[in-house]
Amino acid sequence: MKRLSLWLTAVVALLLSACSDETSRSRGVYMLLDTSGTYTKELDKAQQIINFVLAKLEPGDSFAVARIKTGSFSEKDIIARVTFDGQPSRANQQKRQFREEIDKFVAGVKPSAYTDITGGLLQSIEYLDEKNPGRKTVLIFSDMKEELAAGYVREAIPLQMQGYEVVALNVSKLRSDNIDPREYSDRLAYWRQRIEAGGGSWRVLNDLERLEALFLD
């Protein structure tokens, strides 16, 4: 009898421990929106991407959208954030609310003078590390040209991105890129090097028709 109770306890403990792997199978997505200069005009595309991500995420997943502006290493820059409930119907309600928040933001957004991509990335790392999902994805909707205000220190900060997948979306070419295309490729190479040096993976997705590729396992 004693042995049986021991066995039962072991089985229950095993089941309970097996139940606890809820987070390891979920997905966490953090999207950075560039609101500097003329890039605000591109925000309707960002809305499409957000809607697409919302449609693809499942109960238990986490999603946050934050803006990149002069100083982005701040929780105040997170426009909307959510961890979807386990119940699909409740998760759908949360998705609707999330979309409304984004719509509201896009309607009243004002362009910022600078672009602190590194600060945004650091904030995304903090958020996703706290959520600790099974898959961590950072989407950057930007031209990837970092412009920092005087006094902001970002260059020397290493990015700890082990297990992160960073996807640059809709990286538009600037006028200077047209004059010297090497600037564009250098810019992308710089970010690739920074992300990969931090242990993350990097890719660029400019064709928004291929958004499905974001969710291919």
Added chain:
Amino acid sequence: MSSGDLFLLVPGAPLLSGVIWLVVGVALLYLARSGAHQAIASASRLLHHACKLAARSILLAEQRLKQRNNEVLLAAGREAAERIIEREFERIDASVRRDLAEYPALQRQMSDAITRLEQDYHASSEVPPEPPAWAKVVDAVAKIAPKEPVVGEILEDIHDSMVRAQRTAIEQYRNDNSKRHRILSRMMPLWRKVARVLGEMDKRVTRLLERSTAIDRHMASYEDILNRSPRAERMLSSSSLTQFFIAGAVLAVAIGGAIINFHLIARPMQEMVGGSSYIMGYKAANIAALVIILVEVAMGLFLMESLRITRLFPIIAALDDRLRVRMAWVAFLFLLALASIEAGLAFMREKLSQDDASLVASLVGGQGEAAAVAANVWITTAAQMGMGFILPFALTFVAIPLESFVHSSRTVVGLVAQGLLRTLAFLLRLSGNIFRHGGNMLIRVYDLIIFLPLWVETYLQRRRRTTTESVLATEESS
């Protein structure tokens, strides 16, 4: 220094070194010839015998397995035949109870009908009319005196009286006849009733006779099984194989049904147990859906067992009849409850799908399309609810092919094991022969390698023999 250099006896002359090694090797092989031959021969003999022994053991095991399979087969056949005969007897019992229990009533009906027929028969018998007494009087008067006028008058009176009596008698006769006809026409339904009762009796008796013929047939095959006749074994074996494949096919269909059922309830289960929790790497909702389906199958099994349709659990079959019926009701009620739950889940699934569709439509801006889809959505909702309700009951019948599959698989697995053992025994015997002939061949190859010293040896022996013979011949001649 490479490993090849170790064998280079004469530096810079590999060919010479090779020749020296060859000579040394051949010389060593020649010296070890007798021992090597014995070693090869004994090794091949050893392996040959080991393989032969192993093959024989396996064949013995195969024989034992075959015997056991036959016993299992015959036991299963005996059980099945007993069950069939028992069912036939139960049917006969029911038939006798149903049909022959009414026999006294039928007999009473028959005897009543016959008594009434007898009465009617007697009542309809014809009473011969009384011969008129006047005939004798007329005869007497006619003999008196033919010329007397009084006689004529008397005869005239008698004639009138006779005519009147005749008329009355005819009238009476007609009345009686019509009465008899009425009685006879009343007898007709009685005759028909008797014929019907007799026909019914005949039918029931024929039915009983047919049942008894079937029982005779089953008893003959039962006796065959008890006598372990090869015919019975053959029939049971082929029937078992057929059962195995048919039951397997039906089970595959049932598994397909269970998979559909699973997909029907897995998604709505997320609403109940959450869509993000996992148990041992699998979604808790999927496991919950699977458990519901397995519980349904288990309830179906218990229901079929309680109804004595299957006999997978002897303990249920041995239960008291009242308890068994109660258990059947409990299993049925559980099934009904689970079927209702499934119908509800199917409804919820449709609602969730609609919600998802409307969300996606609102996200991508295609609300019109979603509205068009929603127009005929009640058909799929009703279909899904119907399937959710029916499938649990359909899964109940899995018990029947499952029982056949379990029973027949014992025979099939036994046959397969027999085949494997036989193949293994054949391979071992083949290996044994290969070892034996391989040993002989190895000895020949050994001799072939050292053919030169052997040739020299033979040559020297022949020369010595010739010398000895010539010496002996010289001695004899001198």
